[in-house]
Amino acid sequence: MQRIVLSPRADWRSKVEALGLVYHTTDGKPYWNESAYYRFTSRQIDEIEAATNALHAMCLEAAQHVIDHDRFAELGVPAAAIDAIKASWEAEPPSLYGRFDLAYDGVSPPKMLEYNADTPTSLVEAAVVQWRWLEERFPSADQFNSIWEGLVEKWTELKTGGYLLGSPVHFTHVKSTEDLMTVTLLRDTAQEAGLITQGIHIHEIGWDKNARRFVDMRNQPIRTIFKLYPWEWLIAETFGQYALATYSQVQWIEPIWKLLLSSKGILPILWELYPNHPNLLEAHLGRSREMRYYVKKPLFSREGANVTIKDDTGLTRSEGNYGEEGYVFQALAAIPNFDGNRPVLGSWVIDGAARGMGVRESDGPITDNLSRFVPHLFE
Known part of the structure; x- marks a missing residue:
């Protein structure tokens, strides 16, 4: 695993x-950073892929354990959501995607930092932008990246298998440029699979109290909806x-059981x-003395x-408005420093299944909204 410095494309x-x-730029600094790239070996990519698949399988087992042993409170899950989570888990509704954040130095095994299982972003840059960069700059190299193809395959399976409750498939998000482009990519992959899609901002979703159902701006019922929320x-x-009360009537993607893994x-x-x-x-709910x-x-x-x-x-601290539900203590990972x-x-x-990766780098020990996305390749 190497960090290679090079000159960005003039018209990047x-x-x-x-x-x-x-x-691509935040506060005057590039968020997309192609003045460097990360180079991996095929063995390292195989290791990342295998670790991702193993971690996902373990997370599913952990979710089953939480449900079987009623440990929802430890995850900060409200009591009102438990019945919907159990029903969703048993029904096995469609689940589209997620993103593990991993610490990896190319030598030691990848370590799970967390699982963004409900609303992961950085999808446009991971699935599309770094691939086009690779095609232009290093056409003979490869990249761990079949994200777009995986999304189209999953939407195709949902369409041809009759797993979706209705048409169109609604896509919702807040009024954010990044969220808009993330959802646009997901809609593009759904449309490539032959689905009809409809966009709607989260605040535009209505509730028909007489029919007891969610509706869009045309007062049409929402039956299947992807939510970046x-x-x-x-x-x-x-x-x-x-x-929660009408959970069985609406097909939410991601399903509510994903709340267990995103906590x-x-x-x-x-x-x-x-x-x-x-x-x-x-990792522990309280700090271990060791x-x-x-x-x-x-x-x-x-x-x-x-x-x-x-x-x-x-001590290094970041500010924010989170933490009301509680905290976990995780052993400090060895993040490489280039x-x-x-x-x-x-x-x-x-x-x-693991279908690709992106790399974000920070100046400090905390990955935040100023952390840069850097392309990668392997040989």
Whole structure:
């Protein structure tokens, strides 16, 4: 695993914008950073793929354990959501995608930092933009990236297998450029599979109190909907009670059982079920006295907010508005440092299988909304 410095393409901005990455710069600094790339060997890619598949399988076992042993409270799951989670788990509704964040140095086994199982982003840059960069700059090399193909295959299976409740398939998100482009990519893959799609902002979804159903702006019923909106937010809102009460009438993608995996409370469960597993870091709901260096994370959070890191330099904290549900303590991972650049791998799971990855690097120990996306290849 190497970080290679090179000159960016002269017209990189217009090229990535044409692919949908219009948010390529943050606060005057490139978010998309092609002044470097990460080079892996095929053996390392095989190791990342195998670790991702193993971790996903373990997470499913951990979710079953939580349900069987009624450990929802440890994950910060509201009591009102438990019945819907159980029903969703038993019904096995469609689940599309997720992203593991992994610490990896190319030598030691990849370590799971967390599982973004409900609303992962950085999809446009991972699935499309870095692939086009590879085709132009290194056409003879390869990349761990069949994300687009995996999404089309899954949508095709859902369409031809009759697994979707109705047409069109609605796609919803908040008014955010990044979320819009993420959902646009997902709609494109669904349309390539032959599905009819309809976009709607989350605040535009209506509730027909007479028919007791959700409706779109044309007052048409919503039967199948992809939501780029976290379950913990949705069920906390006024209309969340209706989403829970009518769960069997609407096909939510991702399904509500994914809340179990997106909660960082799943990390101590995994360590309990698979102690000392090479792809796991020690984790507990409270700090273990033996854990000298650690990361304190909220059960639910976004973009590295409200994280505390204890290492040999002292404490590093990030600000934010999360943590009300509680925290977990995870052993500090060994993130490699390439001249001040600290990469974290985002390994994508499509339909339960590893299909590609992206690399985000930070100047500091916490990956946040200013962390850069850097392309990769392998030889």
